[in-house]
Amino acid sequence: MAEEQQKKQKFPGENSDAKRSPKGRLQHPVVYIISIIVLLIIAVTFVAGPSLNIFSPQAENVSFGSIYGNSIEYTPGSYFAQQQQALAQEFAQSGQDASIQTIYQIWRIAFQRTLLHYAFLEEAKNSGFRVTQEAVDKAMAQNPRFFENGEFSPERYRSVSNVERLQLRETTHAGLIHQEVINSILQAAQPSDPESDFIARMGADRRSFTLARFPFAEYPAEEIIAFAQESPDTFRVREISSITLNSREEAQVLLERIKAEELNFQEAAREYSTDGFAAQGGSRGAVIFYDFQAEFSDEESAESIFSADRGSLTDIVETRNGRFGFYRLDSEIRSLDPESDREMQRVRGYISRFDSQRIEDYFRSEADSFLLAAQNRGFVAAAQEGGISTVKTNEFPINYGSVALFPTVQDAEGNQIAGTGNNEEFFLELFSLEDQQISKPIALGGEIIVAQLNSTRTVEEEELNYLKTFAGYIIQDWLGAELERVYLDPEVYTDRFDQAFQQLVMGN
Structure with a gap:
């Protein structure tokens, strides 16, 4: 039974078989070249290791998807099979135990x-790139499969079938x-000396700062209480117990037995309930109405249950x-407890999710007050007087x-300050400041x-030369995401991976 359930396990990212239309080539030649370079990060050699049983498919000729008219199937000797086998072999050598998720990831990466790979070949075909048969012959002669005692063996080559x-x-x-x-693109994409100099000088001017911080996580308790008091019905609280079953019929039978005193509520919950409160005899403890109403598709059902008399048992509700269940109201309704x-x-959590602007507005007002005090009495003094935390940054461009x-x-401890990397306002404002x-x-x-x-500070010439040396690598870093945007854009391929994995590997 456990094995059957395991086989039926679903995996993330399941997609439909929507047909896609090919997308045009990149319009900007630099973007095109750099996107191709990033393939080096992912490309691996055509080395096929022995297939491991735990990673081996239970059938063949199942399509995992297609790209540019090429159906991606797991067949012996295919690029897909070679990648899967190479990854499986690499994992096996690590000595780790293979979980279902690990196997899934190995197959997904190979896919x-x-x-x-096919997108790369398509670009090569469109550009008119060709490989001669002589080059193929030389590469075949260098295949370790045909070597014996360190040399090419004609006998081994002839022992392979024509197919x-x-x-x-x-x-x-x-x-x-x-x-x-x-190889050809690597040669063409090397930045010129002026380009390298330009890239390096982008990081030459550096600044350090002291930051006064107003973290949203420190939103004060009095503000939370005030918010709750503005919506008292939403944050009503009462003690509730529940029993949940898979069908209305089962729930109705159990409810009647409890009413007939054949079972008490706690015993019935522990023995029959399928929700997460069964072990506590069905007790949910103190429940906030906001949380409770999320269990139902309409607020009326939640309201009728939550407002029932203390000690009463509700009717069966979906x-x-x-699923189906019924509830027991264990206490009177009360307001929010500030001490809890x-x-x-x-x-x-409710404010952060539904009214986050309220939190931001509060701290922006606090920051405005601090700014005024800092301009009058000094940055450090204003922070100390206001009990505001500060931090010194590194030098950064x-x-x-x-x-x-x-x-x-x-x-100063090397911890990344979140929210700065893609914040245009942050860099524009801070790099327009004058000293102090x-x-x-x-x-x-x-x-x-x-x-x-x-x-x-402007970096020294020695450090600038160091940056120039690595200017080529920055191109890959800048446009690494461009590879997925162009070649793994859903418009150019069909993805049936999850369905095929379930069928081919899991046997479902």
Whole structure:
């Protein structure tokens, strides 16, 4: 039974078989070239290891999807099979135990590599790139499969069937195209000296700051209480117990037995209930109406149950997830308890989800008050008087997008300051400041900050030359995401991976 349930397990990202139409080539030649380069990160050699039983398919000729008219199937000797086997072999050598999720990931990565491989070959075909049969012959002669005592063995070559030899030649031909196009693009894409100098100087001017921080997580309890008091019905609280079953009939029978005193509520919950409160005899403890109403598709059902008399048993109701149950009201309705951390956290979560602007507005007002005090009495003094936490940053340039070649925004301990990498306002405001000048309040997502400029520095020529040396790598970092955007855009391929995996590997 457990095995059957395991086989029926679903995996993330299941897609429909929607037909896609090919997308045009990249219009910008630099983007096109750089996107291809990033294939080096993912491309692997055509080395096929022995298939491991735990990773082996239970059938063949199942399509995992298609790209540019190529159906991606797991067949012996195919690129897909080679990638899957190579990954499986690599994992086996790690000595780790294989979980279902691990097997899924191995197959998924092999599938993505195959998509990229076919997209790469399509670009090569469109550009008119060709590989000669002589080059294929030379590559075949260098295949370790045909070596004996360190040399090519004609006997071993002739021992392979004509069908297998033809398939191997086709695979070798595709692999040569794959590799040669990478090599040619690498040569064409090397930045010129002026380009390298331009890239390096982007990170030459650096600044450090002191930040006054107003984290949203410190939204004060009195503000939370005030919010709850504005909506008292939403945050009513009472003790509730429940019993949940899979069908209305089962729930009705059990309810009648409890009413007839054949079973008490706690015993029935422990023995029959299928929800997460069974072990506690059905007791849910203190329940906030906001949480309770989320279990039902309509607020009226939640309201009628929550407002029932203390000690009463409700009728059978259907929950949002399609199960059936009944409830017992264990206490009178009361208001929110400010001393309860759990209840306060639930209201805080509600505000963060449905009225986050309220939190931001509160801290922006606090930051405005701090800014005024800092301008009058000094940044450090105003922070100390107001009990506001501050942090000194490292030296960093305008590094929009968190390019790996340059420092990102960190505190003195090297911790990344969240929300800065793609925040245009942050960089524009901070790099327009003069010495010791104080910024306006800036939202970073989870907090408001006010910054004071501490220092400015232009990197030395030696460090600049170091940056120039690695300018080529920055291109890959900048446009790494471009590869997936162009080649793994859903418009150019059909993805049936999850359905095929269930059928081929899991046997469902």
